[in-house]
Amino acid sequence: xxxxxxxxxxxxxxxxxxxxxxxxxxxxxxxxxxxxxxxxxxxxxxxxxxxxxxxxxxxxxxxxxxxxxxxxxxxxxxxxxxxxxxxxxxxxxxxxxxxxxxxxxxxxxxxxxxxxxxxxxxxxxxxxxxxxxxxxxxxxxxxxxxxxxxx
Amino acid sequence: xxxxxxxxxxxxxxxxxxxxxxxxxxxxxxxxxxxxxxxxxxxxxxxxxxxxxxxxxxxxxxxxxxxxxxxxxxxxxxxxxxxxxxxxxxxxxxxxxxxxxxxxxxxxxxxxxxxxxxxxxxxxxxxxxxxxxxxxxxxxxxxxxxxxxxxxxxxxxxxxxxxxxxxxxxxxxxxxxxxxxxxxxxxxxxxxxxxxxxxxxxxxxxxxxxxxxxxxxxxxxxxxxxxxxxxxxxxxxxxxxxxxxxxxxxxxxxxxxxxxxxxxxxxxxxxxxxxxxxxxxxxxxxxxxxxxxxxxxxxxxxxxxxxxxxxxxxxxxxxxxxxxxxxxxxxxxxxxxxxxxxxxxxxxxxxxxxxxxxxxxxxxxxxxxxxxxxxxxxxxxxxxxxxxxxxx
Numbered sequence: 020x021x022x023x024x025x026x027x028x029x030x031x032x033x034x035x036x037x038x039x040x041x042x043x044x045x046x047x048x049x050x051x052x053x054x055x056x057x058x059x060x061x062x063x064x065x066x067x068x069x070x071x072x073x074x075x076x077x078x079x080x081x082x083x084x085x086x087x088x089x090x091x092x093x094x095x096x097x098x099x100x101x102x103x104x105x106x107x108x109x110x111x112x113x114x115x116x117x118x119x120x121x122x123x124x125x126x127x128x129x130x131x132x133x134x135x136x137x138x139x140x141x142x143x144x145x146x147x148x149x150x151x152x153x154x155x156x157x158x159x160x161x162x163x164x165x166x167x168x169x170x
Numbered sequence: 171x172x173x174x175x176x177x178x179x180x181x182x183x184x185x186x187x188x189x190x191x192x193x194x195x196x197x198x199x200x201x202x203x204x205x206x207x208x209x210x211x212x213x214x215x216x217x218x219x220x221x222x223x224x225x226x227x228x229x230x231x232x233x234x235x236x237x238x239x240x241x242x243x244x245x246x247x248x249x250x251x252x253x254x255x256x257x258x259x260x261x262x263x264x265x266x267x268x269x270x271x272x273x274x275x276x277x278x279x280x281x282x283x284x285x286x287x288x289x290x291x292x293x294x295x296x297x298x299x300x301x302x303x304x305x306x307x308x309x310x311x312x313x314x315x316x317x318x319x320x321x322x323x324x325x326x327x328x329x330x331x332x333x334x335x336x337x338x339x340x341x342x343x344x345x346x347x348x349x350x351x352x353x354x355x356x357x358x359x360x361x362x363x364x365x366x367x368x369x370x371x372x373x374x375x376x377x378x379x380x381x382x383x384x385x386x387x388x389x390x391x392x393x394x395x396x397x398x399x400x401x402x403x404x405x406x407x408x409x410x411x412x413x414x415x416x417x418x419x420x421x422x423x424x425x426x427x428x429x430x431x432x433x434x435x436x437x438x439x440x441x442x443x444x445x446x447x448x449x450x451x452x453x454x455x456x457x458x459x460x461x462x463x464x465x466x467x468x469x470x471x472x473x474x475x476x477x478x479x480x481x482x483x484x485x486x487x488x489x490x491x492x493x494x495x496x497x498x499x500x501x502x503x504x505x506x507x508x509x510x511x512x513x514x515x516x517x518x519x520x521x522x523x524x525x526x527x528x529x530x531x532x533x534x535x536x537x538x539x540x541x542x543x544x545x546x547x548x549x550x551x552x553x554x555x556x557x558x559x560x561x562x
Contacts, residue, residue, distance in 0.1 A: 103325035
């Protein structure tokens, strides 16, 4: 089980890889999150009533149901909750293999992301990772993650 | 929080009186409307009913198939008393049948046809090209990462489940192999050649850890069911198969939605409600037809429906208990992995066939109670399941 030897040398690209991914437009709830990426700030929603943290951004708090929410910065540290290596890409403009992971942020919420700069045979559930940014042509950026060099 | 009282309201009051299939192919050459009508006609013939007996229609779809009302109009139903056109994938399949049963049990309709019709190989591949970007906000946080297809979505859940249970590729290979052996006894099945562990282990990676033979087929086909009152069904052509219990549940979305552990599915919440509704426990189940878009969903559901203790499914398969002749035969038609992919409804049809006792070489002797399930709530965030019982 695990990754095959023939793909072990791949690293899933790096943070500066060309932005070949299509990004849907933000909506009224997510706009603030995307704007923060212009300043390379990773944020999650925080409930002003119960302090619950959540991602992706929503119109109400999934813990208490209230609607007063703000964006708050997170540390950019987390662990790989689970991951997969895509070998059959959904679109011709994507080049496999690449790594899709669910990262659990140190603050609690989970984020879907790519893991970059990581040999495939080093990938593991619970691996500590840190934030990196993949620039988008319009000035926004996508948060991606790489193995934590200090871990 | 809402209570689930009244779950037994359906118990044994309605029945599946007819089942119909089209051929399973990779290219039907006809519309989903034509497929739906063929399957509905076959199900009515099977029941000994006419289209004029139908006063309700129900289907599920994801924008990939003819609408319920269109099928009703083309069938020529003059007074349509119930129609349900449910948006959703495999998690909703069994809920469609449950809603039809509720409509009949409540007196809203007398006879409801349910179906699923797909050109899922030739026309509209799940997560594939040729469709507009989904509009749910969470897709803003998925598509930019090259994450869109069911194998990618389920590969991460598979990884987490294997990691938590210590399950191996061989454990899941046995699921694919057992189901293929069942399909060999099923004339309808698309994949009937026996599968070996070597073939399984050497099949190409699609989304690691999912290999080709962990993934279900993509099929052009339709399956239809006729649901009517239990008393009425007793006057018809086939042994009635009673809808004993039905339950619907929530599930994990990618971003959890409050569910922390992805290795335990919504079925763990739904199962107690389902068994209570049917008035049985898991030990009563004779045959299980469990939604299997991917291999790991089968042992995961065996755990979550209380059929096999958590962590023991590997041994259950290795000892042959999930095969015909074993303690609890699972996916006796070959499932989505080997019979074909009709989005959950072919599992209901197989359960009905087993309970009628007409499954031929793949019959589970004396089967009286079947559990059949939809996708256990991942990705789409909803799940549903039925307990069916042979009448008498």
